[in-house]
Structure formats: C-alpha cells, structure tokens
Amino acid sequence: MSQLPEQSSTQPSPRPAPPSPPPPQPPPSRAERLVGRPAERPVPTSADVARLAGVSRATVSYVLNNTSAVRISEPTRRKVREAAEELAYIPHAAARSLRAGHTRIVLLPTANVPIGPLHSRFLSELQWALRRLDYTVVQYGSLGLDGDEAARAWAELRPVAVVSLGEIALTPHGVEILKRSGAKAVITLGPRRVEGAHALVMDQREIGSCAVGHLLERGRRRIGVVMPGEPGLELFSEPRLAGARAAAAASPTGARVEPVPLSYTEESAAALAARWEGLGLDAVYAYNDEYAMLLMRALQDAGVRIPGDVAVLGADDLLLGNLLRPRLSTVRIDLVTGQRLAALVDRVVRDPGGEPERHDLMGALAVRREST
Secondary structure (H helix, E strand, O other): OOOOOOOOOOOOOOOOOOOOOOOOOOOOOHHHHHHOOOOOOOOOOHHHHHHHHOOOHHHHHHHHOOOOOOOOOHHHHHHHHHHHHHHOOOOOHHHHHHHHOOOOEEEEEOOOOOOOHHHHHHHHHHHHHHHHOOOEEEEEOOOOOOHHHHHHHHHOOOOOEEEEOOOOOOOHHHHHHHHHOOOOEEEEEEOOOOOOOEEEEOOOHHHHHHHHHHHHHOOOOEEEEEEEOOOOOHHHHHHHHHHHHHHHHOOOOOOEEEEEEEOOOHHHHHHHHHOHHHHOOOEEEOOOHHHHHHHHHHHHHOOOOOOOOOEEEOOOOOHHHHHOOOOOEEEEEEEOOHHHHHHHHHHHHHOOOOOOOEEEOEEEEEEOOOOO
8 A cells, every 4th residue: 555645744835915105295295296296306496496486596596595685475485495495405504605796604703711691692683684785604613723814714704794702813914814715804803903904992991990090990000910820811901901000100199000910719719818918909800790709709708898898899880899798899881882893894885995994992980889
C-alpha cells in the first residue's frame, strides 16, 4: 500500500495586508491652486504675488517697497499685502539691493564694554526708529578689530550707513573705505570728529564738570571721582575725570579732586569703605548711579554717615536711586532721541553729498536729593 506524502509542518506565510489608503488631503487653498502645495512648490516670487493679487509686478514692487512716488489705492495695497502674506513671500534683499544700487543695511557695531540702562534704551529706540524707516539694522561684533581693519570688515557687508559708537577709533581713511564700498552715511558717536564723517558729540567731560559743580555748591572741597576697574569703561570715565578736574580748577574757592579706583563688586566696595577715613574726602562722584549705590551701601555698612560725613552723587538718574534711603543725588543725562538720530541717518542716505555735520548729543543736569 502506498503511503501519502507527509504534510509539511511549515504553514504558508500570510499575505501582506494591503497598504492603507493615504489620508484625505484638504482641498488646496487659492495660493496652492496657483503655485502648488508647500512641499512641491518653489520659493514664491513677486510674479506669484502679482498673479494672486491680480496686479502687475510693478504694483507689487511699489506696494511692498512703500514707494510714495506712485499713487496706489488702499484696496489694491491691501490685496497685494494679503497675497504676499498668503504665499509667505519675502522680498529678496540681494535682488532689491541690485535694483536700488545699495543695500538698506545700517551697520551698528556692538559695544565691547558694559553700557548702562540709559544708553541701552537709546540704542533700542534708534533701532526701532530705523526699522520703521525700512532699514535693516545689523549689529556687528567688532571685538578684536580696530581702526581701518574694522572699516574693511564692515565694508564687506556693503552697508548703506554705519553708526559707530566711538569704541573703534575710525580714521579718515577708514571713512573713505566705507564710502567707496557704498556707504552713503558714516556717523560717529564720541568726543571727537573724524574727517569725512558726521559727528554726534557725546562729550563725557560735561558730566564730570556738572557733578563737581554740584558738589562745590554744596560746600564740598575734597572730592573723590570713582574710576571703574572694568576694562573699556575708561572711554567714559577718563573724560569725566577731566571734566571734574576742570570744574575744580575753575572754582574760586579751590577744591581737590582725587581719582578713586573701584571695581563693580561688593568686595571692592567694602575694601574702599574700610580705608575711606584715611582718604580725607568729604564727597564722591561715583561715575554712575550703579557704582554710587554700591559704594553708598558699603560706606553705610562701615559707619560712614551720608551726607553728614560724605556726600554721594551718581549719574544716569535711575529709578532705583530715588528709592534708596537717603535718596541718591544724580546727574541727569539728556540724550538726543533715537528717532532724531534715525532721521539724520535717513536724510544723509537720501542726500549724501552734503558737508559733514556736528550735532551735540547730550546735556547734563544735576538733580539734588538727600545724599548730597
């Protein structure tokens, strides 16, 4: 008898399940019907915006560049802006620069030294004002650069304007480098003018002179002037000391001005307070409100009476100084507004052929409170 072949113990593999159908796609938007879905469409162009808005490319350019020379109705402007928003269209800065012959970049070298709240607010206001005028503010880290080397580095970005805060010692040759690269406006902030550049003069000597003048009026004759130990602040502290000495020298009653080194630490302030009696000073102008508050607390901890033994004066008129006990006397610094500086940048960019101008950027006023 023949035997049936043995059945294999291996079971046949199950058939793979059919692939799941793709999830339903949402209906295409108006922009997607025109230029495709995001995953498949190229970078949107002004021609795409023009088609979606039903206008010419020239109209798109006029609207998005805020051109005032051509009259365009508000409904048309709104259609163009809505189409650009729907397409996520961003104008190409390089292409716009080629058409205009220059960029819209205003280069602002970043500060390499600590700056107080007053200057921070001023610079923030300047940047906002420039942005409203359709400029792009580029902050450039210039640490390690100086003079003409810095000018060449800045020129590589082809800025239409440079606003130098004075830390970099620009030379007339550096100004010429920037102008040859296309910069229509070169503006310096600092105590000195640079040939070929517009000068915004921030004469720090006026602050020191105002401070010592106030202390002299209060009958003080042996005046310390705090010299911060932090590197870079000598740009401000040395002219303030020079102004303080000039005010003392001009006083008919005579006065002594003594520089007093102080770092912005509690340990440095405590060490200075411990030897204060040996300095023989009856007043101190403490560079700014922050150093004044630091030193005043250390002097009080050391048993020095304020203002009985020592009058203390700061600068910048910070709110916190008015909340201390005793309230801190200060020098209020009135800076020209950022809007005014932005307007100067815009005016010089539009008319770069004028003679370089000088503008005084700040004034100083002593504010008497309890600490003096």
